[in-house]
Amino acid sequence: MPPMVASAATDGNFAYRQRRDFQRPTVLSRYSILGFLSSGTYGRVYKARVRKPSSDMSPAGLMGTPGAATPGKRLKLARDDGDDDGELVAIKKFKPDKEGEAVTYTGISQSACREIMINREISHEHVTALREVMLEEKSIYLVFEYAEHDFLQIIHHHSSTRTVLPVAVLKSLLWQLFNGVSYLHDNWIIHRDLKPANILVNSAGQVKIGDLGLARLYQEPLQPLYTSDKIVVTVWYRSPELLLGARHYTPAIDLWSMGCIYGELLGLRPMFKGEEAKVEMGGKKGGVPFQRDQMSRVVEVVGSVDRNQWPTVTQMPEYNQLPRLDRHQDTLQQWFNSRSRNSPQDQAAAAAGFDLLRQLLIYDPTKRITARASLTHQWWAHDPKPHANAFLGLPTGVSYPMRRVTHDESDPKLSSNAGRGTFASGGGSGVASGLPFGGGPVRATKRSRLDH
């Protein structure tokens, strides 16, 4: 039953809700939607522009115009609104819950709750800023600063044009990423889904870590992290301790992901591209399978796990799986040499660059380099030095393509009524999948990205 029909006699909050609904500005009174960016299990992401406050579309909440705030009486979706100088934003709309055809409230997802909770506390130049949260017609809208690019798109650009990612750009991107991750870890936040698609770069060449939908605070948790989320991190970027079923883990899992990302920037394809074993419902141990292929890919490059170098590995739940994998030598140095683009006379810089990769891809999480320590790694002191604008390192005339915006007319608009709101359930256009803002634990297990 829609809230407006409830009678005031039986509903103690009727007057309260009416007052609040009246005060609330609508999304479209504040932003003009430029198009649709991506979708996922969580909902959809739109590109939008901030409307000028002086616009004739007066924000209902501020002006108190009752008409504009009446649900169902929405402003039209406008793509050509003047306001060309308004700031760009990305609006993430969480899919509303549905019971049959009617949109209803079933509770905010843990993922949305985390993303809101963490973003509202933090502020850092290398973490995507949450401008505001809006509630409208049973949906949550998170309004983020807009970033034109992301690591995945940059990697894809170079691999498809058969060009190399210049060392100066690579180093600047990585430095800024480490900086942002350090900030998160200093604040007791583990990201738990670092991957190229989630690391954005704005047109000023600034890295912006995005998608904190799987992130969580880990200071004195009330229950082990494993208890609330059985599967974290997209499988290609998942650390060995997670692959081996660790019940307790630390921010070191993010550093492993960073090693994989570093490797992907060098090789322009995923460093450990394993086949994901599907989660079997009702299978053993709550249905979390051992990711044999993924672990094999890692071992092929980094070498078989040595108990002497990682003493506690024997306590891992999936430890007995390790002897069943083929034996491999550690070939990381060769892997690096064949992909490193340092000029031969720059041996010292190359060695330092390799050392960082090596330290990120150490099996034992307690020995892996920390984000904070990585910021003082000697590699950064070698030329070319990292820059606040990563794109300064690009050859003149080279630039990355802009994020694709679609104007699919069949897309239900932000302005749709509750009744006909058939918000896409991951069925968006193909180009959209894998773009930033992928959301929740389910998605972390999904391979949703462009194939190389």
Next chain:
Amino acid sequence: MAANFYLSSHANYHLHPRSALVSARQEDLKHATEQELGWIEIWSGSVIQKLCKRLGLRQQVIATAIVFFRRFYLRNSYCETDCALVAAACCYVAAKAEETPVHVKSAVAEARVVFNDMGLSSFPTDNTKLAEMEFYLIEELDFHLVIFHPYRSLVQLCGRDGGPTAGGEVGKATRSAMLEMDDTALQMAWFVINDTFRSSLCLIHPPHLIAIAAIYLAFSLHPPPSANITAPPPATTGSGPSSRTRRQSIDSGVPSSSTPAAPPARTGPPPPGGQTDPITFLSTLNVDYTLVLEIVQEVISLYELWNALESSAAGTAAGASASSGGGKARAGTAKTIAVKTPFTS
């Protein structure tokens, strides 16, 4: 944020002067006395605790839920909203914010049990009502869901927080010299902190000041061994400090040598400076003791108010009228002075 209280939303947006609390109650004061509104604070804290316990939620979640409730009613009046639904929504959201979520169905089912027991049969059966309230609630909270609690400050101050990596606004500064507190005193301080959530102290004071006030009260109520008190420790569950209140622990077992009916009187003589000398320790902390004393007095006033509520609930009208003399903000003068002494000496 999570590493630094002073950069948190809690510190920067959600600590208010007492006057803000008073003006938030203007509408309610048309229908109820100041004392009755104080009782609503006690009642709501108890209700939230009851509901969270039924949902198997920990004390930290209970505290977060109560802070959400207080923040909500800083902007709204009791008389214009459905307190039961708001309280249930606070528990539901707090469980998520503290990463121990419960299903909306369980929250509704347990809330119905709790409120039915109180004779409030109007709690909605419809899950969507609670989920809808959640929406409005997080909006009222400005989407600020990370809450700092005195419990963490307490364990940090006495060095029980798992090592030097665990930082905190108070803990860091005093890591070199920890407060020595035996388990009984620590538990007593914990109970006092539980009690502070029956008031609005969490809207006024930062958590570490509340923790220090609780430590002080704990030492006053349970002097260190040097004071020659052979009190049996309050019965504990064995799983660490729980959600019991100090008052409950007094009822169930602390020495009978004093008057259980009047807890504030138990503040007694200040503990002499023994080997541990907690008072000296507390005085070395770089905090404003006028604020700590203010909190101590607030807690004592809360106990008076609470006693009055219970005697009133027991049907003894005399109890209610007898204790209503001072109102919330005034503790008995003698008690105030007795409490003040150690810091001023």
